[in-house]
Amino acid sequence: MSARLISKPLAAIGRSVLQLLAAIGRVAIFAASVISHFFRPPFYLKELLQSILNIGYFSLPVVGLTALFTGGALALQIYAGGARFSAEAVVPQIVAIGMVRELGPVLVGLMIAARVTSSIAAEIATMKVTEQIDALVTLSTNPMKYLAVPRVLAALITVPLLVGIGDIIGIMGGFIVATQSLGFNAATYLHNTANFLEPLDIISSLVKGAVFGGIAATMGCYYGMNSGRGAQGVGRATKGAVEAAAVLILAANFLLTGVFFSV
Amino acid sequence: MITLEDVHKSFGPKQVLRGLDLHVPRGESMVIIGGSGTGKSICIKCILGLVTPDSGRITVDGVNVQKAERDAFLARFGMLFQGGALFDSMPIWQNVAFRLMRGSLKRPKAEAYEIAVEKLRRVGLSPDVAPLYPAELSGGMQKRVGLARAIAADPEIIFFDEPTTGLDPIMSGVINELIREIVVEMGATTVTITHDMTSVRTIADRVAMLHDGVIKWTGPVSEMDASGDAHLDQFIHGRADGPIASLR
Numbered sequence: 001m002s003a004r005l006i007s008k009p010l011a012a013i014g015r016s017v018l019q020l021l022a023a024i025g026r027v028a029i030f031a032a033s034v035i036s037h038f039f040r041p042p043f044y045l046k047e048l049l050q051s052i053l054n055i056g057y058f059s060l061p062v063v064g065l066t067a068l069f070t071g072g073a074l075a076l077q078i079y080a081g082g083a084r085f086s087a088e089a090v091v092p093q094i095v096a097i098g099m100v101r102e103l104g105p106v107l108v109g110l111m112i113a114a115r116v117t118s119s120i121a122a123e124i125a126t127m128k129v130t131e132q133i134d135a136l137v138t139l140s141t142n143p144m145k146y147l148a149v150p151r152v153l154a155a156l157i158t159v160p161l162l163v164g165i166g167d168i169i170g171i172m173g174g175f176i177v178a179t180q181s182l183g184f185n186a187a188t189y190l191h192n193t194a195n196f197l198e199p200l201d202i203i204s205s206l207v208k209g210a211v212f213g214g215i216a217a218t219m220g221c222y223y224g225m226n227s228g229r230g231a232q233g234v235g236r237a238t239k240g241a242v243e244a245a246a247v248l249i250l251a252a253n254f255l256l257t258g259v260f261f262s263v
Numbered sequence: 264m265i266t267l268e269d270v271h272k273s274f275g276p277k278q279v280l281r282g283l284d285l286h287v288p289r290g291e292s293m294v295i296i297g298g299s300g301t302g303k304s305i306c307i308k309c310i311l312g313l314v315t316p317d318s319g320r321i322t323v324d325g326v327n328v329q330k331a332e333r334d335a336f337l338a339r340f341g342m343l344f345q346g347g348a349l350f351d352s353m354p355i356w357q358n359v360a361f362r363l364m365r366g367s368l369k370r371p372k373a374e375a376y377e378i379a380v381e382k383l384r385r386v387g388l389s390p391d392v393a394p395l396y397p398a399e400l401s402g403g404m405q406k407r408v409g410l411a412r413a414i415a416a417d418p419e420i421i422f423f424d425e426p427t428t429g430l431d432p433i434m435s436g437v438i439n440e441l442i443r444e445i446v447v448e449m450g451a452t453t454v455t456i457t458h459d460m461t462s463v464r465t466i467a468d469r470v471a472m473l474h475d476g477v478i479k480w481t482g483p484v485s486e487m488d489a490s491g492d493a494h495l496d497q498f499i500h501g502r503a504d505g506p507i508a509s510l511r
């Protein structure tokens with residue numbers, strides 16, 4: 001009796017762990033397959049350019065606004081917090097480090113998960129549900145190459161750039177708040193920012209951008225292509241893709257921060 | 264040319280195909296009839312390799328479809344999907360010319376456009392629709408675009424999944440004639456799925472009746488009326504009572 005009481009929940013836990021591992025395996029196989037198609041023709045240049053436009057260019061406004069407001073809020077907080085032990089002067093340094101190392105990549109990554117992962121998942125899932133993916137296959141076109149590769153490649157190329165732009169705009173947001181309302185001198189602020197940032201900060205930011213972009217696009221494609229049937233299937237695929245992308249981005253961020261900055 | 268032997272396919276507990284045997288001779292027009300949900304679409308998706316059967320053997324010209332070199336294999340086929348399956352991100356003419364704009368059959372854009380317009384004309388659509396997007400067309404028009412796409416590269420083997428469903432009687436007549444023409448003029452081998460008995464009589468050389476996951480009857484269309492098969496008779500005459508339960 002007591003053995004059953006213990007073994008039942010254990011079995012349930014074991015089952016979920018196995019299911020999770022199986023899911024991770026499937027995603028890993030999918031990602032590996034996408035990457036393997038990067039290097040084998042045919043290449044669909046027009047689709048790649050279209051994806052670069054959709055994922056990179058059209059994300060600029062949302063990325064810019066997110067970074068601007070976050071940089072500004074960061075400056076206010078650091079100033080208020082620093083004032084408690086007369087350390088208001090560190091605003092430029094902490095804003096720079098906070099934006100470049102953490103907030104820039106993470107916020108851009110999450111924005112891309114919201115904007116790009118969802119739209120990729122919904123679009124590909126709809127194509128799956130309406131047999132457009134089957135139609136691609138019968139027209140001798142590999143859906144992995146035609147749909148997944150351009151999107152993942154475009155994200156790998158553009159999201160680091162978006163993160164770089166987000167970093168700069170975030171620092172600008174801090175700069176505007178600090179100089180306009182906190183009484184910082186503009187030249188000193190910029191000088192302190194530039195002097196404090198190390199190359200590794202910037203490299204880590206861009207690497208995170210590439211990894212998060214890759215995760216966001218891959219999750220969109222994976223959930224889209226494995227969508228269930230009907231409108232409900234599309235809804236589930238979209239929800240699952242955004243959830244998975246957001247969680248994986250945050251987990252990857254933790255790992256990458258560990259790799260780059262733990263001595 | 265196309266042979267299915269003892270093909271089984273289930274989705275979860277639901278057995279859709281239960282040992283299906285079918286032979287489609289070269290240059291003939293086979294029509295598959297049967298109630299909705301009996302697995303007709305699944306059957307042709309198995310032939311194309313879009314769905315992998317659980318067991319059984321499917322060969323085209325003696326080559327197992329699972330083992331055939333995919334690109335060369337698929338280049339021989341054209342397929343009209345039941346729902347049209349047009350790519351809604353591209354205009355109609357690019358849908359029709361999809362295959363002519365990439366891969367081994369690639370040709371100049373202007374030529375691909377000409378062919379697309381010509382195929383659209385064959386399915387009764389004017390060149391005015393060429394620049395429109397699929398969402399701007401009615402269901403019946405989308406179906407005909409799907410038909411134009413299926414025949415765009417003049418394939419040897421063409422599958423039509425319910426080509427006349429959703430069309431008015433006149434347009435159905437046009438499409439039936441067109442499919443017959445494709446078989447006679449181009450010498451294509453075709454498999455057509457339909458519920459429409461007029462279509463069957465216009466298009467078919469041979470008829471196969473799918474029910475309960477197997478082919479219940481198959482033979483030349485001329486023998487269809489005198490088959491003596493209760494399932495087939497019920498279907499042909501659209502009777503509510505008979506061996507095929509109306510509750511499915």
Ligand SMILES: Nc1ncnc2c1ncn2[C@@H]1O[C@H](COP(=O)(O)OP(=O)(O)O)[C@@H](O)[C@H]1O
Binds near residue numbers: 298301
């Ligand atoms: N991907 C799928 N998952 C689960 N069931 C499916 C799937 N595709 C088809 N089916 C089921 O298989 C049966 C046959 O489908 P289909 O071949 O489309 O029928 P029809 O003869 O009307 O063309 C249907 O009952 C359908 O619900």
Ligand SMILES: [Mg+2]
Binds near residue numbers: 305
């Ligand atoms: Mg069907």
